[in-house]
Amino acid sequence: MSKKLDLIMNQIENMRGSVIVGKNETIGETAKKDIQEQWVNNHVEAIINTVLAMRQRWKETAEPRFTEYQRNYPHIKTLYDLDNLIKRISEQEFCKKVLGITITKSNNWRYYPCSPQ
Secondary structure: OOHHHHHHHHHHHHHHHOEOOOOOOEHHHHHHHHOOOOOOOOHHHHHHHHHHHOOOOHHHHHHHHHHHHHHHOOOOOOHHHHHHHHHHOOHHHHHHHHOOOOOOOOOOHHHOOOOOO
């Protein structure tokens, strides 16, 4: 799998395990309790959903982007499919085309390969 996908998966895992300030539970535990509807059809959509929901207002920003992703990329069903898509385009293009996010800061961490830990 690509370093880009590994980075996304590590970021999601770190976020899932983070403790919420003022609560005695992690983000992952809260998400399990609070899910009312099924938003995703497969584990790739779960990753995209999580990436879009990070630090964004869900209804105003993330939900429309996720709905657009589902409409434009129904053929991406496995991590292998996602990895192939990521390898075919640049990270900036992936953010813009696939996630609907335009990042203008050239020094943003998203545009640099992850360093081995």
